[in-house]
Amino acid sequence: xxxxxxxxxxxxxxxxxxxxxxxxxxxxxxxxxxxxxxxxxxxxxxxxxxxxxxxxxxxxxxxxxxxxxxxxxxxxxxxxxxxxxxxxxxxxxxxxxxxxxxxxxxxxxxxxxxxxxxxxxxxxxxxxxxxxxxxxxxxxxxxxxxxxxxxxxxxxxxxxxxxxxxxxxxxxxxxxxxxxxxxxxxxxxxxxxxxxxxxxxxxxxxxxxxxxxxxxxxxxxxxxxxxxx
Numbered sequence: 001x002x003x004x005x006x007x008x009x010x011x012x013x014x015x016x017x018x019x020x021x022x023x024x025x026x027x028x029x030x031x032x033x034x035x036x037x038x039x040x041x042x043x044x045x046x047x048x049x050x051x052x053x054x055x056x057x058x059x060x061x062x063x064x065x066x067x068x069x070x071x072x073x074x075x076x077x078x079x080x081x082x083x084x085x086x087x088x089x090x091x092x093x094x095x096x097x098x099x100x101x102x103x104x105x106x107x108x109x110x111x112x113x114x115x116x117x118x119x120x121x122x123x124x125x126x127x128x129x130x131x132x133x134x135x136x137x138x139x140x141x142x143x144x145x146x147x148x149x150x151x152x153x154x155x156x157x158x159x160x161x162x163x164x165x166x167x168x169x170x171x172x173x174x175x176x177x178x179x180x181x182x183x184x185x186x187x188x189x190x191x192x193x194x195x196x197x198x199x200x201x202x203x204x205x206x207x208x209x210x211x212x213x214x215x216x217x218x219x220x221x222x223x224x225x226x227x228x229x
Contacts, residue, residue, distance in 0.1 A: 022046070023046045023047075025049075026050070026116075027049075027051050028050065028052065028116065032176045033116070033151070034116055035114070035115045035116075037112075038111070038113070039110070039112075040099060040109070040110040041106075041107065041110075044101065046076070046096055047096065047098075048094065048095075050093055051093065053118065053121065054093065055090065055121070056121045057118070058117065058119065059087050060073055060086040060087075060114065061086075061115040061154065062099055063112065063115065066111070069103060069107065069110065070084065070103070071099050071101060072102055073086035073097060074086065074098045075095060075097060087119075097114075115154065118176070119176065119186060120177055120180070120185065135177070136177050138174070138175050138189060138199060139175070140173035141170070141173060145160070147173070147174060147188050148163055148188075151174045151187065170194045171193060171194065172188075172189070172190050172195065175195070
């Protein structure tokens, strides 16, 4: 090989676009939010994901386990994205997502957490209610550690210790589908009664499931001087 050929070959390598060395596949379960470990190879990694609900809105986040690298998420066949977060509406049950290393070089089996959350259900066809936003959904009985590390913080990317909880288990949990009604797609919900009442409608006088003895959560008591119903 002469020098001109070598130089041309080197330029071709340097100018080559994202080299997709790694591929992974994920099948979603029925959980609203879930996290999967991806072993990232190369400087771009394809993740084939099945189990999407067509018409639903999803929020994806890429979080490096070691925190030494940054990644961008993009939907295959869609527009570019330079953020580690991605929001899109599923058009079919299976989509391919591209993880792109945001620095030069390549990685080998670098652990990255991919968090996938369904933040809204919007049917592709059928009648829609344009007057009222969709009601939030609640999930009681979630362990306190999971509420803080997975829901409140998200992705379990910080070491959290020393958590304690008190009160009725039906009065604390997580909520979803709140983006259009309260401005938060998911989060933690605390109440003095059953959190299932938060879905509404709040159109009947005197309806309450307030637990006897008042609220046992000091933060909730600080927000209200009266009984919260």
